[in-house]
Amino acid sequence: MRNVILQVDNLKQYFRIDRHTTTRAVDNVSFKVYEGEIFSVVGESGSGKSTLGRSLIRIYDANAGEVTFLGKKITGKLNSETTRFLRKNMQMIFQDPMASLNPRKKVLDTVAFGLDVAKEVKTKEERKQRVIEVLKSVGLSEDHIARYPHMFSGGQRQRIGVARALVMDPKFIIADEIISALDVSIQAQVINLMRKIQKEKGLTLMFIAHDLSMVRYISDRVAVMHLGHIVEMGTVEDIYEHPLHPYTKSLLSAIPHPDPDSEKLRKRVLYHKQNIDYNHGQIQSLNDTHTVLATKEELDAWQKGDYSDILVQM
Amino acid sequence: MEQKPILEVKNLQISFQLNFGVNHVIRDISFFLNKGETLAIVGESGSGKSVTTKSILGLIDDNGAVEVGSCLFRYQKDGVDIEVDLLKCGKDYLQKNIRGNKIAIIFQDPMTSLDPTMKVGNQIMEGMLDHKKVKNRKEAVKRTLELLELVGIDNPEKRIKQYPHQLSGGMRQRVVIAIALACEPDVLIADEPTTALDVTIQSQILELIKDIQKKTGVAIIFITHDLGVVANVADRVAVMYAGKIVETGLAREIYYNPKHPYTWGLLSSIPSMSGQNEEILSIPGTPPNLIQPPKGDAFAYRSEYAMAIDFEEHPPMFQISDTHFAASWLLHPDAPKVSMPSVLQARIDAYKKRGDDQ
Ligand SMILES: Nc1ncnc2c1ncn2[C@@H]1O[C@H](COP(=O)(O)OP(=O)(O)OP(=O)(O)O)[C@@H](O)[C@H]1O
Ligand SMILES: Nc1ncnc2c1ncn2[C@@H]1O[C@H](COP(=O)(O)OP(=O)(O)OP(=O)(O)O)[C@@H](O)[C@H]1O
Ligand code: SF4
Ligand SMILES: [Mg+2]
Ligand SMILES: [Mg+2]
Numbered sequence: 225m226r227n228v229i230l231q232v233d234n235l236k237q238y239f240r241i242d243r244h245t246t247t248r249a250v251d252n253v254s255f256k257v258y259e260g261e262i263f264s265v266v267g268e269s270g271s272g273k274s275t276l277g278r279s280l281i282r283i284y285d286a287n288a289g290e291v292t293f294l295g296k297k298i299t300g301k302l303n304s305e306t307t308r309f310l311r312k313n314m315q316m317i318f319q320d321p322m323a324s325l326n327p328r329k330k331v332l333d334t335v336a337f338g339l340d341v342a343k344e345v346k347t348k349e350e351r352k353q354r355v356i357e358v359l360k361s362v363g364l365s366e367d368h369i370a371r372y373p374h375m376f377s378g379g380q381r382q383r384i385g386v387a388r389a390l391v392m393d394p395k396f397i398i399a400d401e402i403i404s405a406l407d408v409s410i411q412a413q414v415i416n417l418m419r420k421i422q423k424e425k426g427l428t429l430m431f432i433a434h435d436l437s438m439v440r441y442i443s444d445r446v447a448v449m450h451l452g453h454i455v456e457m458g459t460v461e462d463i464y465e466h467p468l469h470p471y472t473k474s475l476l477s478a479i480p481h482p483d484p485d486s487e488k489l490r491k492r493v494l495y496h497k498q499n500i501d502y503n504h505g506q507i508q509s510l511n512d513t514h515t516v517l518a519t520k521e522e523l524d525a526w527q528k529g530d531y532s533d534i535l536v537q538m
Numbered sequence: 539m540e541q542k543p544i545l546e547v548k549n550l551q552i553s554f555q556l557n558f559g560v561n562h563v564i565r566d567i568s569f570f571l572n573k574g575e576t577l578a579i580v581g582e583s584g585s586g587k588s589v590t591t592k593s594i595l596g597l598i599d600d601n602g603a604v605e606v607g608s609c610l611f612r613y614q615k616d617g618v619d620i621e622v623d624l625l626k627c628g629k630d631y632l633q634k635n636i637r638g639n640k641i642a643i644i645f646q647d648p649m650t651s652l653d654p655t656m657k658v659g660n661q662i663m664e665g666m667l668d669h670k671k672v673k674n675r676k677e678a679v680k681r682t683l684e685l686l687e688l689v690g691i692d693n694p695e696k697r698i699k700q701y702p703h704q705l706s707g708g709m710r711q712r713v714v715i716a717i718a719l720a721c722e723p724d725v726l727i728a729d730e731p732t733t734a735l736d737v738t739i740q741s742q743i744l745e746l747i748k749d750i751q752k753k754t755g756v757a758i759i760f761i762t763h764d765l766g767v768v769a770n771v772a773d774r775v776a777v778m779y780a781g782k783i784v785e786t787g788l789a790r791e792i793y794y795n796p797k798h799p800y801t802w803g804l805l806s807s808i809p810s811m812s813g814q815n816e817e818i819l820s821i822p823g824t825p826p827n828l829i830q831p832p833k834g835d836a837f838a839y840r841s842e843y844a845m846a847i848d849f850e851e852h853p854p855m856f857q858i859s860d861t862h863f864a865a866s867w868l869l870h871p872d873a874p875k876v877s878m879p880s881v882l883q884a885r886i887d888a889y890k891k892r893g894d895d896q
Contacts, residue, residue, distance in 0.1 A: 241696065245696060319707040375599065480769065487770040
């Protein structure tokens with residue numbers, strides 16, 4: 225059996241907006257991530273993907289639930305040793321590159337930030353070498369170290385964020401929409417790089433993404449999130465070849481193709497979310513790896529191919 | 539009589555000063571945009587897509603300068619036809635007459651165009667009120683709620699009172715789209731407007747933009763590296779590589795009859811949805827350093843088709859049809875006959891075949 229590196233049980237992350245409104249950004253989510261795999265979380269905008277990542281890495285305090293990382297409990301109050309352990313071993317690459325890069329800091333200092341905090345390097349020269357090495361690995365070069373973030377293109381900035389996480393040699397990286405800002409050829413390079421590091425160092429990756437075609441290529445397992453819930457989870461084959469949840473089906477139907485004639489004619493499948501209440505569903509196992517959130521009745525209907533009320537062909 | 543393009547960029551060259559050299563980022567590009575059409579600019583990260591469009595509105599960084607080039611913009615003011623060179627008319631003129639009002643831009647990184655200390659509702663209303671597109675605040679609120687609904691944001695009444703950090707990444711991007719649309723510009727420059735969006739919202743926004751285009755005749759420059767998206771929205775496509783346009787044509791010409799090896803590479807590196815085991819072909823190597831631009835074609839040392847001349851001299855634009863041009867020596871009559879990678883040819887054949895069946 226493979227080792228579980230991260231176990232999440234019934235995690236809830238709510239935001240109070242005002243007296244009458246609370247956003248349930250992450251609503252009772254449970255999953256495991258295995259050591260050395262690429263686990264992807266996909267779902268529409270606002271479904272809670274970034275919030276999930278931010279709760280795991282403790283930017284937020286979860287309202288409920290328990291998370292265990294490398295055998296240590298990382299929810300609740302953390303002592304300083306666990307905090308340090310978490311900072312070293314779990315890194316997040318954020319969605320908005322500009323918002324997470326300090327505009328007044330040169331690339332060298334931005335990328336070396338983690339090294340400095342953790343007192344990882346002894347000399348200035350070593351610090352610079354580590355940074356240059358990691359920059360090269362993400363397709364940037366030595367002459368970039370003295371530049372400020374605004375002097376880069378969007379995709380280059382995204383790679384600075386990747387470099388900043390990689391430089392720490394973490395065990396687990398949460399990568400929030402990093403591939404979407406990259407063009408296809410760099411995407412392939414960054415992914416190959418991540419794969420290489422993953423093999424060499426046993427890195428585990430949680431990819432947050434909406435690009436379903438790329439996710440298919442890079443992932444071992446995929447969780448589909450909607451309205452704070454994981455509605456379906458399984459291997460790439462489970463999700464792409466045998467999707468069962470209507471939301472997964474609607475997502476798959478919306479993937480654009482590099483083919484103008486068919487794009488002009490394309491039909492979308494509309495998903496009527498008002499006709500389904502996730503809070504009534506339970507996690508149902510379809511096989512060893514494939515689960516779906518549904519009531520018994522929904523499960524029966526979907527397995528018969530009955531999606532009336534929920535999916536409408538346009 | 540044929541209408542003149544609304545926007546016409548000629549021989550644009552832009553460089554940035556760095557303390558160890560000059561970065562020649564835009565190296566002589568020309569293109570035009572017709573009224574009511576959508577031009578997609580595609581190309582690798584760092585190829586110069588954002589810099590090109592920012593320069594049109596005088597928004598490039600202080601260490602950069604337009605060295606050569608012009609950008610004619612034709613618009614109407616109080617019923618009078620006006621033609622200006624946007625690269626020469628000065629920042630004040632741009633700010634007062636053009637930016638936001640006539641030409642709106644959706645920036646790639648939504649957080650850079652949102653003010654973190656201001657509620658999103660107010661940020662959308664600001665432009666409308668400034669440019670007097672609405673009579674009063676009440677009307678501005680109404681219009682704002684409509685726009686948010688149009689870009690697919692639920693509960694707009696609640697959302698207008700929130701700050702940017704309380705929205706998800708994709709919602710912030712949609713707010714930026716709403717701001718750009720608020721003033722009903724003549725030209726909309728959309729720099730990767732849908733990259734942070736999931737496919738469902740993405741197609742919804744693309745539909746919305748196309749709808750607005752039908753109604754208002756807005757001309758759109760759409761920057762992206764997602765060739766699936768381009769297939770959906772573009773009338774014409776310009777492919778950029780290392781600060782040059784290497785191929786341009788109607789969308790169908792670029793997709794079904796690409797001529798430049800870089801375009802072949804781009805099209806081949808899209809993962810097809812047919813199977814996981816098929817390898818993603820990526821373009822080998824990295825983009826050239828433009829502080830010391832290579833002699834000849836900047837793509838030569840990444841191109842398996844490169845010939846001796848490619849390392850010596852940059853190819854001119856060869857004409858393939860009335861609308862289709864590509865800069866590759868392979869199109870020279872004396873060049874050896876080579877064809878696109880077989881994987882790509884097979885995919886295109888499949889598309890065409892399916893097209894014939896329909
Ligand atoms: N202020 C600056 N100083 C120096 N170089 C710059 C500056 N701004 C941009 N550049 C460089 O100009 C080149 C083109 O940048 P641009 O932002 O136009 O790329 P892009 O095609 O939009 O790429 P992406 O798809 O990654 O957004 C890049 O190599 C970038 O590093
Ligand atoms: N700090 C916050 N305060 C209040 N609400 C928040 C906050 N952060 C997120 N939310 C809300 O939580 C929900 C989920 O947001 P989240 O950023 O996790 O979405 P996402 O799945 O990452 O979407 P995207 O693909 O658009 O980035 C949204 O409704 C958002 O408005
Ligand atoms: S001109 Fe030469 S190097 Fe450039 S794309 Fe054509 S064959 Fe390749
Ligand atoms: Mg997000
Ligand atoms: Mg850009």
